[in-house]
Amino acid sequence: MTALVSMRGVGKSFQGDFTVLRALDLEVFPGETLTLLGPSGCGKSTALRLLAGLSAPSHGEILWEDPTRRDQIGFVFQDATLLPWLDVFDNVFLPLKLAGVSRAHAAPRVEEALALVGLSMFRRAMPRELSGGMKMRCAIARALVTRPALLLMDEPFAALDEVTRMKLNNELLELKSKTGTTIVFVTHSVSESVYLSTRIVVLAARGGDIVDEIQIDPRIPRDDEYRLAPSFSQFSRRASDALRHAMAEVAP
Amino acid sequence: MTAPRWSLGHVLTVAAPPLLTFAAFLGLWEWVVWRWRLPPYKLPAPSVIAQKLIEDRALLFSSLEITLSITVEAFIVATVCGVLLALAMAQSKWLARVLTPYAIMLQVTPIVAIAPLLLIYLSPQQAVLVCAFLVAFFPILSNTALGLASVDHGLLDLFDLYRASAWKRLIYLRAPAALPQFLAGLRIAGGLALIGAIVAELAAGASGQGSGLAFRIVEAGFRLDIPRMFAALALLSFSGVAIYGALSLLSYFALRRWHESVRDRGI
Numbered sequence: 001m002t003a004l005v006s007m008r009g010v011g012k013s014f015q016g017d018f019t020v021l022r023a024l025d026l027e028v029f030p031g032e033t034l035t036l037l038g039p040s041g042c043g044k045s046t047a048l049r050l051l052a053g054l055s056a057p058s059h060g061e062i063l064w065e066d067p068t069r070r071d072q073i074g075f076v077f078q079d080a081t082l083l084p085w086l087d088v089f090d091n092v093f094l095p096l097k098l099a100g101v102s103r104a105h106a107a108p109r110v111e112e113a114l115a116l117v118g119l120s121m122f123r124r125a126m127p128r129e130l131s132g133g134m135k136m137r138c139a140i141a142r143a144l145v146t147r148p149a150l151l152l153m154d155e156p157f158a159a160l161d162e163v164t165r166m167k168l169n170n171e172l173l174e175l176k177s178k179t180g181t182t183i184v185f186v187t188h189s190v191s192e193s194v195y196l197s198t199r200i201v202v203l204a205a206r207g208g209d210i211v212d213e214i215q216i217d218p219r220i221p222r223d224d225e226y227r228l229a230p231s232f233s234q235f236s237r238r239a240s241d242a243l244r245h246a247m248a249e250v251a252p
Numbered sequence: 253m254t255a256p257r258w259s260l261g262h263v264l265t266v267a268a269p270p271l272l273t274f275a276a277f278l279g280l281w282e283w284v285v286w287r288w289r290l291p292p293y294k295l296p297a298p299s300v301i302a303q304k305l306i307e308d309r310a311l312l313f314s315s316l317e318i319t320l321s322i323t324v325e326a327f328i329v330a331t332v333c334g335v336l337l338a339l340a341m342a343q344s345k346w347l348a349r350v351l352t353p354y355a356i357m358l359q360v361t362p363i364v365a366i367a368p369l370l371l372i373y374l375s376p377q378q379a380v381l382v383c384a385f386l387v388a389f390f391p392i393l394s395n396t397a398l399g400l401a402s403v404d405h406g407l408l409d410l411f412d413l414y415r416a417s418a419w420k421r422l423i424y425l426r427a428p429a430a431l432p433q434f435l436a437g438l439r440i441a442g443g444l445a446l447i448g449a450i451v452a453e454l455a456a457g458a459s460g461q462g463s464g465l466a467f468r469i470v471e472a473g474f475r476l477d478i479p480r481m482f483a484a485l486a487l488l489s490f491s492g493v494a495i496y497g498a499l500s501l502l503s504y505f506a507l508r509r510w511h512e513s514v515r516d517r518g519i
Binding site: 052071 | 404406407409410411412413414415416420424425428431509510511512
């Protein structure tokens with residue numbers, strides 16, 4: 001299968017000598033949910049920003065199978081980053097407004113995105129009136145409204161409580177089954193990565209080298225049964241071991 | 253959901269404490285004057301001041317009109333110039349570095365020291381206007397510039413992601429994000445414009461010109477008409493409170509749907 005986007009020997013250094021990524025080789029395939037798993041500071045968020053074009057690589061190249069899709073990216077940040085002066089509808093409408101789409105033309109797509117995340121009833125609510133989980137769902141709707149070729153998610157549920165987090169994990173899987181969007185997800189939670197992903201890439205604590213790559217059969221149903229299944233434990237153990245190995249590399 | 257803020261009960265709850273305190277203060281003042289039989293040239297009672305305000309209303313209100321028109325003109329010019337300069341400084345760091353020292357210089361130089369100089373080059377009315385403008389200008393400039401520069405980095409990333417032009421970034425992100433600071437600047441500048449106008453009128457009045465409220469205060473002082481001095485002062489104070497109240501109201505209506513500063517409180 002041809003990769004949707006490939007990172008070839010991509011490195012990123014800040015202020016000349018502080019290297020976050022040494023030379024990352026990573027391919028993202030259409031339709032997959034790829035999780036970048038690693039300890040804090042390993043460069044997983046940097047890799048995501050490079051993919052989004054929010055930052056330029058110091059060296060290496062990022063190649064798109066179809067260069068026109070480079071601009072078809074949705075991004076869900078760690079914080080919901082909603083504009084506090086706009087209501088839910090207008091926040092979701094924002095990417096289309098910036099692209100010059102009229103409100104009348106955009107309305108059906110905005111409504112569709114709101115329906116996908118279950119916020120149709122709250123279209124006129126202001127961000128400050130929403131719970132943390134609802135804010136994040138609004139951010140996901142905003143990322144999806146442009147029907148992106150690639151959805152990038154940078155620890156989107158890290159700040160939420162465990163119950164909301166599990167609920168949103170299920171909603172994300174449901175949304176994925178409806179839209180089929182390719183997702184690159186960043187997290188430092190092993191269980192979240194095993195639950196959501198079809199592939200996990202574990203990055204080393206320093207330099208962003210790939211420590212392990214775990215394939216998870218996309219046909220496995222992702223539900224509460226899966227969380228209790230032996231395969232879930234096996235994948236979790238392998239990811240945990242890889243994570244420990246990744247951290248041991250920088251231990252004194 | 254919050255309770256309606258414009259019900260009679262809510263307005264009374266908000267307005268009653270300061271009004272009752274003010275009434276008590278006036279009552280105490282009246283009693284002190286009556287108890288110690290103070291003559292009006294030492295300390296006039298509030299009732300005497302009110303009487304004077306009614307007797308001299310034509311003169312005092314025409315002077316108030318002049319002072320207020322200068323204040324409003326200066327405030328509008330300061331707002332337009334302050335916002336335009338803040339926008340220019342937000343677009344160019346080089347320009348910000350060049351202009352900031354001059355803006356600070358104007359702010360820290362006492363207006364009483366500038367007024368006599370301005371009176372040499374300008375007509376008294378123009379000099380008063382420029383003085384009021386100078387004191388009102390800086391808070392609007394500095395607050396708006398701060399607001400434009402304090403945009404959340406996540407939101408800037410979002411606009412980068414969608415390849416927003418500089419213009420769209422300004423209209424849809426920087427300007428609304430700067431609104432709370434801009435409005436705070438307006439509230440400060442409104443009062444300062446009145447102070448600037450008064451100080452400049454005092455300076456201009458010393459050269460025998462002007463008929464604003466400041467001149468009326470000086471004139472009443474020369475004549476030992478202390479009740480009129482107090483009446484003019486009362487008008488000035490009420491005007492200052494009214495300006496601040498009007499700008500607070502504007503701020504409240506502009507921000508009430510989203511900003512924390514007006515959350516769960518009235519005006």
